[in-house]
Every structure is written in C-alpha cells, then in structure tokens.
Amino acid sequence: MRHKLIKIHPKDNVAIALVHLTKGELISFEGEKILILSDTKAKHKIALDAVQVDGEIFMYGILVGKAVTEIKKGEVLTIENVKHRTQAVTKKTEIAPWSRPNLSHWKNRTFMGYHRPDGQVGTRNIWLFFPLVFCENRNIEVLKEVFEKELNVGAISSQRLLLRQLINGETAAKIEESPPKNASTFDNIHVKFITHQGGCGGIRQDSESLALLLSGYVNNPNVAGATVLSLGCQNLQIEIFKNALTQLNPELQKPVLTYEQQQLGTVDTMLNTIITDAFEGIKKANGIPRKPAPLSKLKMGLECGGSDGFSGISANPALGYASDVLAALGGSPILSEFPELCGVEQELVNRCVNDADAERFMRLMKAYEASAQVAGSGFDMNPSPGNIKDGLITDAMKSAGAAKKGGNSPITAVLDYGEYVTKPGLNLLCTPGNDVESTTAMVGSGANIVVFTTGLGTPTGNPIAPVIKVSSNHKLAQHMPDIIDVDTGAVITGEKTIKEMGELLLEYIIKVASGEVIAKADLLGQDDFIPWKRGISL
Template sequence: MTPQPVIRLHPDDNVVIARVPLLPGAVLGDNVTAAQRIPAGHKAAVRAIAEHEPVRRYGQIIGFASAAITPGQHVHVHNCEMGDFAKDYAYGADARPTDYVDDPATFQGIRRPDGKVATRNYIGILTSVNCSAHVAGVVADMFRRNPFTGDDPLADYPNVDGVVALTHKTGCGMTQDEPLRLLRRTLAGYARHPNFSHVIVLGLGCEVNQIGGLMEEQRLAGRLKAMDIQTVGGSRKTVAAGVEFVKGILAESNRVTRETVPVSELKVALQCGGSDGYSGVSANPALGAASDLVVRHGGTVILSETPETYGAEHLLTRRAVSRDVGEKLVDLMRWWEEYTVREKAEMNANPSPGNKAGGLTTILEKSLGAMAKAGSTNLVDVVRYAEEVKARGFVFMDTPGYDPVAATGQVAGGANLVCFTTGRGSVFGCKPAPSIKLATNSAMYRHIEDDMDINCGTILDGEETVQQAGQRIFEHILSVASGERTKSEQFDFGAAEFAPWVLGATM
C-alpha cells in the first residue's frame, strides 16, 4: 500500500508533516489541500492558526504563530516562533514498574579484571594538554591501519582494535576550578573505560593540568602510564618511549577473549545530529523502541544534549522515579537559561541551518523529537557531564547539544556503545566506543550508504513499524557489541571527535 503523502502524529496537532515534496492542491487531510509547495519533512497547517496561537506537533507546543496562518500554508520560521508557556512537571506521574524480560539477551563481550565489560579492545593515548597532542598523534600513527592500502602494523595482534590518540585543545591557560575539574573528570572517565586495555597519558610538563594532580584527584595511580615531554627529554625521545611502551604491552592487550555476557553490561549513548523533520518520526522513535528493549533486558541508555531537551523536559520529569531526580533535570534547564543569557545567546539558537532546511523550526520542536530516542521507561538518574553512570535503566547526562562534546561526556561516563541518528547525513565515530549510524529517510541512506548502518526510512516508506525497526536496531546493537564493525569504524572515524566540554575563560 502506498503511504499517505503527509504524516499526522497526534489528533490535537494543527500541522502535518510532508512525507514527500507536496505541490499546491495536494491533499493534507481534514478537507484541506496545500496552498503552496511544501518541502519534504516540512509542516503544513491543517487548521487555521491565529496570530500568537500555539502550533502543535506530537500533541505538544512547538512554537507560536508569528502571523495568522490559514489551512494549507507552509509553517516554518517565517510564521512560527518561540514563546513561553507553562509546563506541568508532574514529577513521577507517569513512572511505572519496568517490564523486564524473563530471559535477558546476551552478547559477546570482553570481561576486564575489574569486572567491567568492554565491547572493543583499544590501547589509548590521552593528553593532559594541547601541547602534547602532536607527540601523542605520532605515537598512535606508528600503529595505525591504513583503510586505503590495507597495511596493518597490528596484523600480528588481531584482538587489538587499534592504538588511538585522543587529543584536545585545552589543559592550560584555564581557570583552576570547575573547568579544570570537568576536564580531569572527562580524562579519568576515558582512562578507566573498559574499552581500553592500557592507557598512556602524555603531558608537556608545565601545564595547569599537571598529570600528578590529575592522577591524585581522580585516583588513577596504577591505572595508566604517565610521561611528559620536558622530563623525558623532548618530542623525539617521548615518541620513542611511547612507541616502546605500546610495543611492550601489545601481546598482553591481545590476550583477550570474548565471552557471553548479559545485556545488563551494556551502556548505550543516545545521540542525534544533522536532524531533519523526519528525525522525530522515524529514527528517533525507532531508537526509543530499541532503548526500551535495552532497559527491559537489564541494560542502560544515556540521553544527553540538555539544550536539545529544553521545552520537552516536562515530559521526562513525569517519568522520573522520584521528585529529586526530576528536579535535577529542571535545575539543569534553569542553569542553561542563565548560561545563554550570560553569553548573550538564546536557547532557540540551537536548530542549525541544516536542521531548519530539513524542516525543524524551533528548539521546542527539535527537543520533542530528540527525546524520543529515550523510549518510554522511567528516568532513573540525572548526572553531570562525564560523571560515571552507575544506575541501570534510562539516565540523563548534562551536556551541550554539540554532538562530539555530548558523546565525549557520555563515553567518559562509561558508555561502551553509541547509537547516532541523523537526517541530513552526519558522519561520526567515537573511539573507543563503536558508533552505529541510523538514517531517518531512505533517500539520504542511499546517498551516503557508506556512512550509514541502518535505514529507518523504512518506517516512512510503510515497510515496517517503529517497533519492528526498534527490534532490528536492538539486534544490531548486540552484533556490534559482540565485535561487528560499524561503517564509521571501517573508515577509522572516532579519534578527531574526542571533544571535552570547555568551560570558563581562556587566560
């Protein structure tokens, strides 16, 4: 059966979404036809909307009419804008006991000596400061596989997924309170990550972020090999020492075997980037269905990007297991409101030009679609950026909306796999965690298939339901967690995307 040309998400909605480009006269429903051309993924009014009246999608407010809108008109940035409205947080009103499965699924993971489970087996090189970034990169490059020629310095170590340098642009010239603590918390999360068998941290020697201070504050003594360029005797000697260390531990790193472990050992980071008008219709709800399965099987999913939850937080507080958990989320929203005012910005600045070209009009609309990734289970905890995620179930982590920064925080918090939805075609990796890319529409999937793992456009095409797509995603999560390489891994993405959140003044 040919799908209808428009998508109606809720009976209370006064707009529909164009499944395909619509020409004037196209049937929209409610005895309304398109009054003008409506691009695919964009909205059209099916009711008269008076000036200042709410525009509704998902049965929720996504903005307010900045001018009177007649049925059949295109609804977008030219006639829809942000506005304040009262939210009922109703803490815990929709929290329900989780329907756990009787026979949880398993995957083939790597059990570390401390009991944590890895989905990959990397050797990591971290840097305390930007000044040691080049040296770290040179060390890692000595062991890098060439995706074009096939040359592989690690051919004799098939169980080692790679040697990766994760560098950043800070570590010095920074204030020594929360910005430094946040950086150290992020680095420590990576140093402890189960997807690393061994970790080196390289410094220059005179930076604010002293390696000794990092190790003492984060209790990392004995967990990593530390060296700084000034003490070792310069860049060349440090590279030689780093290479020698890696060569010395390759055999040990290679001595791992995968074993059957329960899904309760999975921590899945939920991300979206390059979103479009279909994100909240296909890929995000499908990932939400998969998230529910992960939780029902005993695992953990981590939603983040606080500015991209703004305006939809009242739907998450209703799912909070306690008022305290719900209030943590609301407090984050207040912080972000104050932060944007202080920085002379606004929350609605978040939808990017690509988001808007794809049909998203306001941050409210984007947030309502983004939160669908977290499914429907209870919100069990809210944590700070890069803080270790200890609770099992659906957890929210405070991060910016910028994808690399958000995912870096989630992986630092312990995520051992990333699921990333995109409508415009974002390319992304997140070493040491594998990143699964989910396309919202079939046209984009076919156009850049080398970067996309799963096509959720099948939902729009009428080929499967959201729940069926969610089951397919869940099964793929288990395969990737067991060692199947993702498209981004095949092209060696994941090192450049390491991006700790930078706070405070650069001094």
C-alpha cells in the same frame, strides 16, 4: 496507498508531509479535506486548523511554537510565521506511566564482550594514548604514526596501502586482482590516539573538567590500558588526573602509564621509553578474550545530529524502542544534549523516579539556558540551517523529536557533565547539543556503544566506542551508504512499524557490540574527540 500526511499525537494541530505536496492539491485526512495552499516539501509541517496570531502550535502532544502571523488551514509552517515557545515547568506534576516492552526474545540474549576486573564489559579492546595538555599533541601524533605504520593497528587507509603496493612495483591489474588489505600484528587489540586543545590556559575549572572526562575514558570498559603524556608545568597536573581517576574508580586494575616530558629530558628519551613500555602493555592486552555478557552490561549513548523532519517519527522512536528494551533488561541508555530537550522538560521531569533527580534536571536546564542568554544566545537558536531547511523550524519542535531517542522508560539518574553512569535504566547527562561534544561526553561517562540517528548525514565517530549511524530516510541511506549502518526509512514508507524497526536495530547493536560487524564510522577511522569547556555551546 501511501499516506501523504501524518499526525503524531491527537492533541497536535499540525501534520508532517510524508511526500512533496503541490499547491492546490486537495488531501483527505482524518475525515476532512485539506487544501494545500503552497508547494510543501516532504518533512515540513502543514496547519490542520487555522491558527491566529500568538496562537499555540502543538506537535508530539506538546507546545512547540507560537504563530507570529495568521496561519491558514493547509498552510506550511515556516520560520516567518512560527517562533519558538515552550511550556513553563516548575515541578513534577504526575508519575509518567510506562508499559514495559515484551522481553521474552531478549532476556537471555548476550553479546560477546571484554570483561574487566571491576565488572564492566567492553564492546572493544583499546589501548589509548592521550595528552594531559595540548603541548604534548605533537608527541602523540609521532607515536600514532609509529604504531600505525609498524603494527598496522587501526584504520589504515586503502589509499595508503595502494600507494605502498605501487611503490613495491605491483601493476594496476595485479592490485585490482588482489586489492590491498590491512594486516595487523595484533588481532585482538586496537591502539587509539586522542589529541585536544585543553589542559592549560583558560580557567582552572576547564582543566578539572578535562581531568574528569579523560579519567572517564580510562575507566570506560572499552579501554584495556592507557598511556598518558604530560609536559609538567600545565594546569592539568598528573596528580589532578590521578585523583580524578581514583575518585571515579578507587580499585582500578588497568595499566595506566604516565610520562612527564620535563622530567624525562629529550624527546627521543621520552618517546623511546613510552614505545618500549606501551608495546609490552599492548601485547598483554591482546590476550584478553571476548566472552558472553548479558545485555544489561551495555551502556548505550543516544545521539542525533543532522536531524531532519523525519528523525522524530522514524529513526528516533525506533532507537527509543531499543532504549526501552535495554532499560527494562537492566542496561543503561544515556540521553544527553540538554539544549535539545527544551520543551519536553515536563515529560522528562515526570519520568524521573526520584524527586531529587527531577529537581536537578530542572536546575541544570535553567542554569544552562541562563548562561546561553547571558552570552546573547538561547536554546531557541539551536536549530541549524540544515535542521530548518528540512522542517525543524523551532528548538522545541526539534527537541520533541530528539527526545524520542530515550523512549518512555523511567529516568533513574540525572548526571552533570563528567559524571559517570553507574545506575541501570535511562540516565540523563548534561551535554551540549553539538554532536561531537555530546558523543565525547557520553563515552567519557561510560557509554561502551553509541547509536547516532541522522536525517541529513554526518560522519561522526569516537576513538574508543563504536558509533552506529541510523538514517531516518531511504534517500540518505542510498546517497551516503559509506556512513549509514541502519536505514529506518521503512517506517516512513509504511513497510515497518516502530517496534519492528527497533527490534532490527537492537539486533544490529548486539552484532556491533560483539565485534561481528564493524560500524561504518570505525571503518572510516572517524575518531572525533572534543571536550566541552563549559562555555556556551548549543
């Protein structure tokens, strides 16, 4: 019989409803009878014991809130009776234990990737176009239209192809018999385009930060070469970008073509030159083959968005298991979203291999929260309306589940925004909790694949890295099958263990990394890119 409640940690004084509970229902749980005091939706939390005013609420074994009214045994937790509270963290208190997963099935596994001269390996082969300043966005859009129409490279909508066939006079019956298909001039390279609203105005530090991010995209192993457009008078000068790129990788051996409109004259002159040069680069990059590479060459971004009350007990820990396997193999999982690590700082500090990294993590967290408070906000305001509606009523509660994406492996590096991942093992990267800003940042720090867990559904993708969507529950996977790649709802129903689901997920990751399976976000052409301007973004 399926369980109705689950308690995550022995220290917890709340349990998660796995199914809808009805007022007056009497449930047997851990040898006790619990009378349900109000109708409770699945994913929400029930008090296992009475909690007095200002009493502490524990989930995942950590402090996640305080009672602002008396909460009776069997009563549902809400934003009216619980508020955010976390444990104060001042230093490393112990060395966190870690049991390495059994690697016998994985140690000799490979994926088929694109080997770059610097030793990095890509999961995709991309020629990337982007501007240094928003003034060049229109020219990027013109180039995008030209290349996508003439090369048919990348995601061309089935609707556009359908219209093309209708224009050519094909009948509806003929189209149904032979549905439209994308036809690419090149079969081993994709052309992608980035636009943004930065590069000038604001403060100079914004442009310097953007230069770091864009240089990280060029250095990312998924990129074979790049075309860079500049106006000429903006804050983010070509020289600043080139210096950032040289600092990141002094021996870079990729073609990076730069063009400055104010030097080249007319728009036609510039665009014609760019198209001619870029075509030659794209044609050459198309000849780069996929070859076997060890799993240690994967740098995997760990993301969550549209989280629900099941995310922390199904999708996130399943991804955490895959993260632990990758870390043990010498790969580099990347855990970001610092506002969504609030409340689990002590655990993460204790997992840091080096004391300097532990101190840096605490320093970055405190500085981030302080800047949020100066702006009249705070980490406690992070949960979205969707999070709250589905049972994540405090930031610490949300964070405790979100951190499960990072498994239990030691933390080998703590990075600030824009810094590049170079160490094997779990890396912490300072980013906002905003889905696209965080995903954008992880790819800029070297992630060649991203795994994105969700309980409510989100279409987020990235221009150069596959973004694999993982559902926390069956209902979402069935309701939005066009965006969900892997469904971990079997953990909730008891059909699969976390380990079993983590292994299935890792097998899927290898297929996507090898180009055997295309992530749903790529099929939809979901190329999201939002740089963080280092203002307050939760």
